Amino acid sequence: MTSNSKIGIGFIGAGWMGTTLMQRIIEHQNGEIIALHQRSEKNARESLLNLGLSQELYCKDYSEMLDNPKVDAVFLCSPNSSHGPQSIAAMNANKHIFCEKPCSTSYSDYQKQLELAKSKPHLITYVNYLMNFDSMEKRICEMVKDQQFGKITQIQVNYRHPINISGNKSWKLRSEIMGDAIGMGIIHAISVMLNIMDANNTKPVSVYATKNEDSTRGFETAPIYNIMINFNNGAAGFCFGNVDLANGYDAYHNIHGTEGGLIFDSYLDRPNKIRFWSNKTTDGKWIYPLDPTRCPTETLWPKDTTTPDSGDVVKHQTGACVNHFLDCIIEGKASFLSFENSASTAELGWAALKSANSGQVVRIK
Ligand SMILES: NC(=O)c1ccc[n+]([C@@H]2O[C@H](COP(=O)([O-])OP(=O)(O)OC[C@H]3O[C@@H](n4cnc5c(N)ncnc54)[C@H](O)[C@@H]3O)[C@@H](O)[C@H]2O)c1
Structure with missing residues (x-):
């Protein structure tokens, strides 16, 4: 002290x-x-x-x-x-x-x-x-716990944005310092997906991942671009990542459940960014919780809801x-x-790496 x-x-x-x-x-x-x-x-x-x-x-x-x-x-x-x-x-x-x-x-x-x-x-x-600290992510986890989407059967979370490698940031090209592909941003997508699925009482059991072997802009480590995760209740998750061919920042989410669904698209204007439907809270109709004209007051989200839509750490x-x-x-x-409570994210990262390197499905411990 x-x-x-x-x-x-x-x-x-x-x-x-x-x-x-x-x-x-x-x-x-x-x-x-x-x-x-x-x-x-x-x-x-x-x-x-x-x-x-x-x-x-x-x-x-x-x-x-x-x-x-x-x-x-x-x-x-x-x-x-x-x-x-x-x-x-x-x-x-x-x-x-x-x-x-x-x-x-x-x-x-x-x-x-x-x-x-x-x-x-x-x-x-x-x-x-830190993506878990956007209030949108917290709200999604609360909605999942409240069974607003029922059992989630399919989920996709992207993490695409270009990495700055200019000047003294060029260490990011070197595999001995950057580490393996999983050290790149896609680990954020894995982390929020596992938190959402954990709120649905579901754990990952296996993973299959692929990477692009053509290194782009000189990255010594080929980034992992595609990860498919199987959960213990039969649900499936996809994480798509990209560090070079990204058009700005993309943390797209698509959640599909037996009682509802949610889509977040970081590229769209704020009122259109998020839409969801739920048999429990919206009578099965799609509503836009950031737009008072397309959302009943009781399901409207607060104006200060934050969403992950910038690659700039200052934001x-x-x-x-x-x-x-x-x-x-x-x-x-x-x-x-x-370290312990986020070990599921790290383990999934290591397993995805093993899968991308071997071409095999890897079981999660
Ligand atoms: N959580 C996120 O969303 C997020 C976003 C950006 C960066 N990061 C992480 O932050 C870390 C830094 O990234 P950055 O973009 O700020 O890089 P950077 O190159 O801007 O900063 C790295 C800093 O570490 C210093 N440094 C270099 N070698 C060192 C050593 N051996 N011991 C102590 N200091 C050393 C450098 O002088 C520099 O100040 C990375 O691990 C990156 O993954 C996380």
């Missing part, structure tokens, strides 16, 4: 995502950045200046940051291949962990993370599958995820996206 009883934060990697999250921490009344570590000292100092933070916060040595008793939690926004080793070191030093996705690029590090998290239940861990729900993580520390409660 800091002298003013705030949660002391050691921050790693003030890049594109990192500076956005740092800004959200600065805005939070219970968090304080105690130290910033990253490889490029020059860039770190520039970020500290831009954020109005003291130059004294720069910490050249990560282990020195972990030795600092004022650091309660570590935020990891470094490139993907560092997430595993840096989170393991932080948990060994008894620090709470906010980890950017993917949680690890190595299966053995992922297993170590889980073992450590299990053996240190007092530590709050969190993987930033993502970064405030909500930072608040959630810090609240979990304050209240001493595990996050629904802790």
Whole structure:
């Protein structure tokens, strides 16, 4: 804890995502950045200046940051291949962990993370599958729990958007740093799909995935574009991803159930983006919950409903995820996206990778 009883934060990697999250921490009344570590000292100092933070916060040595008793939690926004080793070191030093996705690029590090998290239940861990913080996603899960769609039989969630690889972002082309294909955005689609299906009391049992072997724009890792998931009640899910041939940002959802359905299309204008029908709440008719002219008042969604429709992290729900993580520390409660609680997403990612590499259906443990 800091002298003013705030949660002391050691921050790693003030890049594109990192500076956005740092800004959200600065805005939070219970968090304080105690130290910033990253490889490029020059860039770190520039970020500290831009954020109005003291130059004294720069910490050249990560282990020195972990030795600092004022650091309660570590935020990891470094490139993907560092997430595993840096989170393991932080948990060994008894620090709470906010980890950017993917949680690890190595299966053995992922297993170590889980073992450590299990053996240190007092530590709050969190993987930033932040699409779950759009209020649309929360509302969909509530509707699913309320049986408004009945049994979901088919579901599709896309995650397509181009990755910025210009300048110092070119590390994203290199497989040794980017990790395998599953470290790319499609893991977000898997995460929200599993949360929706979990609300429908359904678990994944197997996966079949394919990837495009022609690397585009020089990605050393061929991205996984198509994932088909089978659930234990016979339902099927599709996740489509793309990092190059995307026309803007696409997080399309299509949910089809025995009692209703929902379509979200991020490309459409706001009143048309979401439509749903339910035998329980709309008399089986399609309604547009963001448009008062095409929706009865009782099923209208609030005006401030947020939807995932931008690839720009500044427009993502970064405030909500930072608040959630810090609240979990304050209240001493595990996050629904802790290493353990989000393990189903990571496991599905590893299984999809195995399937894409082998051409075989892979069963989920
Ligand atoms: N959850 C999301 O929606 C989302 C969105 C964007 C990025 N991300 C994740 O955030 C992470 C960073 O991505 P970005 O786009 O901000 O990249 P970036 O290149 O802009 O930033 C990476 C930062 O890490 C620093 N760095 C490099 N090597 C390091 C090391 N070994 N130790 C410590 N710091 C190091 C760099 O100096 C830079 O500040 C990635 O893992 C990415 O997957 C997540």
